[in-house]
Amino acid sequence: QVELVQSESELKKPGASVKVSCKASGYTFTSYVVHWVRQAPGQGLEWMGWINTYTRNPTYAQGFRGRFVFSFDTSVSTAYLQINSLKAEDTAFYYCARQAVAERGFDYEYWGQGTLVTVSS
Amino acid sequence: DIQMTQSPSSLSASVGDRVTITCRASQSIGNHLNWYQQKPGKAPELLIYTTSTLQSGVPARFSGSGSGTDFTLTISSLQREDFASYHCQQTYSTSPLTFGGGTKVEIK
Numbered sequence: 001q002v003e004l005v006q007s008e009s010e011l012k013k014p015g016a017s018v019k020v021s022c023k024a025s026g027y028t029f030t031s032y033v034v035h036w037v038r039q040a041p042g043q044g045l046e047w048m049g050w051i052n053t054y055t056r057n058p059t060y061a062q063g064f065r066g067r068f069v070f071s072f073d074t075s076v077s078t079a080y081l082q083i084n085s086l087k088a089e090d091t092a093f094y095y096c097a098r099q100a101v102a103e104r105g106f107d108y109e110y111w112g113q114g115t116l117v118t119v120s121s
Numbered sequence: 122d123i124q125m126t127q128s129p130s131s132l133s134a135s136v137g138d139r140v141t142i143t144c145r146a147s148q149s150i151g152n153h154l155n156w157y158q159q160k161p162g163k164a165p166e167l168l169i170y171t172t173s174t175l176q177s178g179v180p181a182r183f184s185g186s187g188s189g190t191d192f193t194l195t196i197s198s199l200q201r202e203d204f205a206s207y208h209c210q211q212t213y214s215t216s217p218l219t220f221g222g223g224t225k226v227e228i229k
Contacts, residue, residue, distance in 0.1 A: 044221065045157075045220040
């Protein structure tokens with residue numbers, strides 16, 4: 001069965017960097033793009049973008065260009081989200097997600113459990 | 122960007138009530154509208170895709186309708202396990218994909 005398992009919560013100081021991992025299993029990793037979604041405490045969902053695990057091409061939503069970096073390692077079927085120069089407003093849950101099947105569009109049947117990144121001095 | 126406006130942002134209801142949540146798109150998105158349920162401390166779960174198709178395992182008391190710019194999620198008879206937040210998502214445009222602001226369904 002398809003499973004996405006994310007790394008544990010992180011507490012970081014402003015200005016530091018963090019790297020969140022999302023380990024995939026139960027399918028061929030390079031067959032599906034990996035999406036990232038942010039949810040600030042008590043707020044709605046915000047699509048950050050995706051990384052194409054076949055072409056290696058990342059796509060970033062407007063508010064996530066510059067400090068946010070998507071990457072992956074095919075050898076361990078793991079996608080990564082790195083956030084540089086952390087700010088207090090980056091405090092949020094970060095989710096990786098995968099669509100159900102390629103032909104059906106971007107409905108996310110599979111989600112990681114979420115990683116809470118807390119930025120505080 | 123396509124803006125998705127959900128209403129209400131929260132509601133209080135009792136077990137057995139019929140509940141309706143609406144989602145309005147800033148431009149036509151055809152039927153490219155999904156709904157998710159999210160319980161506290163958990164990742165969202167897919168409820169309905171392409172406006173009205175129930176994801177496998179989702180109870181039949183959930184239904185979705187609409188097209189173009191106006192969409193509705195209906196719970197015909199609210200159950201205790203349905204108290205959660207609900208999010209709509211448009212997938213008509215991937216530049217960017219966008220979610221509504223969410224609706225929290227609380228116990229009256």
